[in-house]
Amino acid sequence: MIYALAVPGPIEDVEELRVLQWHGEPGTRFAAGELIVELETHKAVVEVRASGPGVLRAILCPAGDWQAVGRTLALIGDDDAEPLPPPDAAGARFDVAFEVT
């Protein structure tokens, strides 16, 4: 199954934020708790971590891109073989934990 990794929220005051750094590339496997991406708000960094295992399949918003809370940043798969759907067709959300630092 392919999941959408969305900008987590709510984050106080924040409507949209900027991708600071990806900690993987398509094909990278993440275990629960591992840092996938750091996002930048007007005054803080948001660390987004995997809640369970997954494979980063496609980055839709590379570093420097902006995205709104709730919108998709990347596609995550159960494995690295399943064909990718169109970016907006990934139905289920990939569960993440996030911390604003």
Next chain:
Amino acid sequence: MSTERVAKVFFAEAIARALGEAMARDPRVVILGQDVGRFGGPYREFAGLHARFGDERVRDMPVAEASMVGVGVGAAAAGLRPLVSITYMDFVMLGLDPLVNYGAKLRYKTGGQLTAPVVVKCTAGAKGQGVAHSQSLESWLAGVAGLKVVAPSTPADAYGLMVAALADGGPVVYVDHKRLFPTAGELADAPAPVPIGRAIVRRPGRDVTIATHSYMCRVADAAADRLAADGISCEIVDLRTLWPLDVATVAASVARTGALVTLEEGQLACGIGSEVAFRVREEVGRMRVVRLGAARAPVSGNPRLEAATLPRPDDVAAAVRRLLDAKADER
């Protein structure tokens, strides 16, 4: 067609960029304020400047606004171009004596031999911080002969008005807003200047003109979205500079729409809206007009009471509907 590149930036980044460029261009530009140094500014609006320009030009100050503004005005008279950062606008009143009695008067008192090219930057607006950290006092300052007052609502204007303020003969009060710092917007790689004294039509419309500034531009826009769903078309004029007022841009809009709503976060009495409404009326003659602003109460630290004190999009939309139901000059 321009092929100019633009990038999206946070509001604070636009300020920091304007300051960084001005400081690189002009060694007379210095920054004085609380937390402006290594900390990078209360809203990160001075981020990177201390590392780039050092202690000499980015100076952390004690909690002593009267002294900060006094030093800034004096340094300006002596040839520097200081920016004095007052974190909360409520505390600019501690610096009013040097700003109003000295800075604003210097050019007049000396027959133009001395000027005070100082920018006093302060952050207005309510965001959960209670009675003495939430005020929007820009109408006080607009009432002082010799001061200019600017109040950007977008990152591009935050940049452009900061560039203009730092280049001005001063003094200029630069009013930003707590609720604008989380926002982002486009800024060109080589941004056009934003002259002091020039308003802009932010949203074209045909039925009513909403003249507003700073964060209330966003409230006006939300109201205009609601009204558009009912077929009511609002033209939003962002004043951008509160003194000198660009009456012509507002009047030209009201001449088209025949109806004016003024909207501000500060008090209505002797407010920006009163000034705008009267001066537009002098230009266009008959028109429908209503003013919106804060309730006659201190801004509470209680979030519900704070929200109830200030104009909300629904209040603006309701006022527009009532105004458009009234005949000209019946209000």
